[in-house]
């Protein structure tokens with residue numbers, strides 16, 4: 001039997017490879033959390049500033 005290794009190697013932030021923070025696990029910061037989230041949603045890093053975007057259908061759904 002081997003030794004019981006309790007040491008957990010911290011995985012680096014998958015976004016920027018910095019040491020991850022428990023608060024933002026597995027990321028290092030809220031910024032990287034948002035970046036990863038945006039990757040899932042569409043791959044756009046930019047903040048949603050849809051000035052000339054298409055009208056949201058849920059905005060006015062009367063009839």
Ligand SMILES: [Zn+2]
Nearest residue numbers: 013016028032
């Ligand atoms: Zn990061």
